Amino acid sequence: MPALCGICSNLSAQPVIFISGLIGAENSKQAPGVSPMARRVKASPSPIEHRAKIAEVRTQTLPARQIRVIGVPLDLGASRRGVDMGPSAVRVAGLEAHLESLGHQVTDGGNIRVEIAETQNAGSANARFLQQIADTCTRTAEAVVKSLEEGKTPLVLGGDHSLAAGTVSGVAEFYRRQGQKIGVLWIDAHSDINTPATSPSGNVHGMPLAALLGLDAESGLDPLSQIFGYAPKILPENTVIIGVRDIDAAERANIRRAGVAHVYTMRDIDERGMRTVMEEAIAAASKGTAGYHVSLDMDWIDPEDAPGVGTPVRGGATYREAHLAMEILADHGHLLSFEIVEVNPVIDERNRTAELAVELACSAFGKKIL
Numbered sequence: 235m236p237a238l239c240g241i242c243s244n245l246s247a248q249p250v251i252f253i254s255g256l257i258g259a260e261n262s263k264q265a266p267g268v269s270p271m272a273r274r275v276k277a278s279p280s281p282i283e284h285r286a287k288i289a290e291v292r293t294q295t296l297p298a299r300q301i302r303v304i305g306v307p308l309d310l311g312a313s314r315r316g317v318d319m320g321p322s323a324v325r326v327a328g329l330e331a332h333l334e335s336l337g338h339q340v341t342d343g344g345n346i347r348v349e350i351a352e353t354q355n356a357g358s359a360n361a362r363f364l365q366q367i368a369d370t371c372t373r374t375a376e377a378v379v380k381s382l383e384e385g386k387t388p389l390v391l392g393g394d395h396s397l398a399a400g401t402v403s404g405v406a407e408f409y410r411r412q413g414q415k416i417g418v419l420w421i422d423a424h425s426d427i428n429t430p431a432t433s434p435s436g437n438v439h440g441m442p443l444a445a446l447l448g449l450d451a452e453s454g455l456d457p458l459s460q461i462f463g464y465a466p467k468i469l470p471e472n473t474v475i476i477g478v479r480d481i482d483a484a485e486r487a488n489i490r491r492a493g494v495a496h497v498y499t500m501r502d503i504d505e506r507g508m509r510t511v512m513e514e515a516i517a518a519a520s521k522g523t524a525g526y527h528v529s530l531d532m533d534w535i536d537p538e539d540a541p542g543v544g545t546p547v548r549g550g551a552t553y554r555e556a557h558l559a560m561e562i563l564a565d566h567g568h569l570l571s572f573e574i575v576e577v578n579p580v581i582d583e584r585n586r587t588a589e590l591a592v593e594l595a596c597s598a599f600g601k602k603i604l
C-alpha cells in the first residue's frame with residue numbers, strides 16, 4: 235500500500251479512529267467502489283494542513299495518564315553490586331518533573347522493601363537469595379495491582395531485572411481478574427530465561443522471564459513463578475524478546491522449550507530496522523491481549539550511551555534506535571505498564587545512564603520531537 239508520506243505511513247498502523255479522522259465525513263460520501271485508500275489520496279490536504287491534522291489526531295490518541303512511580307532497590311539478583319541505587323539515580327535525573335511536563339500526573343509511591351545482602355543467607359548457589367527476591371517481587375506485584383486498581387499506570391524503577399517477575403505478575407493478575415491476558419515486550423541484551431535448574435551463574439536476574447512463562451513451574455522449586463499461586467503469567471505467543479545479543483546455551487534451549495517464537499536479536503534490528511521489528515513485536519504482544527507491559531533493561535542500549543548498567547555488552551541499540559523504539563510504543567497507545575531496570579550508578583558516568591532512562595521513559599509516554 236503506497237503511503238502518502240513518512241508521517242502517513244506511521245499512521246497506517248494506528249487504530250481505526252485515526253484513518254476515519256483523516257478521511258473525514260465529506261470524503262466518506264464518495265461513490266461506492268472507491269477504495270478508502272484512493273479516497274484518502276484524492277482528499278489529500280496541503281502538506282501543512284496535513285501535518286497539523288496529524289499532530290492533532292496523534293495528540294488525541296495519547297491522553298494524559300496518571301503514573302505511579304514504584305522503586306524497587308533490589309540487587310540480590312545480580313553478582314555485580316550497585317543497581318540497588320538505580321531508583322534513586324533515575325529520580326535524581328528528574329523523572330517526575332519530565333513526565334509532568336508532558337501533561338501526565340505523576341505520584342511517587344516510594345520504594346518496595348528489599349532485604350540487604352549483608353544481612354541475609356544467600357541460600358542455594360543455584361539461585362542465590364531466591365526466597366528474599368520472591369518476597370520482594372510479591373510486594374512489588376501487590377503494589378502494581380493497587381496502582382492499576384486506582385487507574386494509575388505503574389512505572390517501576392529497578393533494581394536488578396529479577397523484580398520483573400513481580401511487576402509482570404501484578405499486571406497479569408489485575409487483567410486476569412477481568413478475564414484478559416497481557417503481552418510483554420522484553421527489551422534486553424540478555425534473554426533472562428534461565429531457571430534455577432539451568433542457570434550457569436545462580437544469578438536470579440537471569441531468570442525472571444522463565445518464571446513468568448512458567449518454565450519448570452511444576453517442579454515447585456521456583457517461588458518466582460508462584461506469585462499469586464498460579465503459573466504461567468504470560469503466554470509465549472504474546473511474549474517478545476527484543477535486542478538480545480548474549481544468550482547462553484541453556485537459554486537457547488529454554489527459549490525453544492518455552493515456545494517463544496518472537497525473538498528479535500540485534501542482528502534482526504541491524505538488518506530489518508527498528509521500525510519493522512517494533513511493529514511486529516507490538517502486533518504479537520497485542521494479539522488477543524489487553525495490551526502489553528514493557529520491561530526495559532538499560533543494558534539493551536550500547537555501553538557507549540548507557541555505561542552504567544548491571545551487565546554491559548557491546549553491540550547494543552544506538553541512542554536514536556532506543557528513542558525510536560519508545561516513540562513507536564507511544565504511537566500505539568497499548569502500554570499497560572513500564573519498567574526500567576539495571577541502572578547501576580556505581581559504574582555510571584555522572585548519572586548519564588539514569589538521564590537516558592528518563593529520556594526514554596518520556597519518549598515511551600508520548601514525548602515527540604515535533
Ligand SMILES: [Mn+2]
Pocket residue numbers: 395422423424426439531
Ligand atoms: Mn535483563
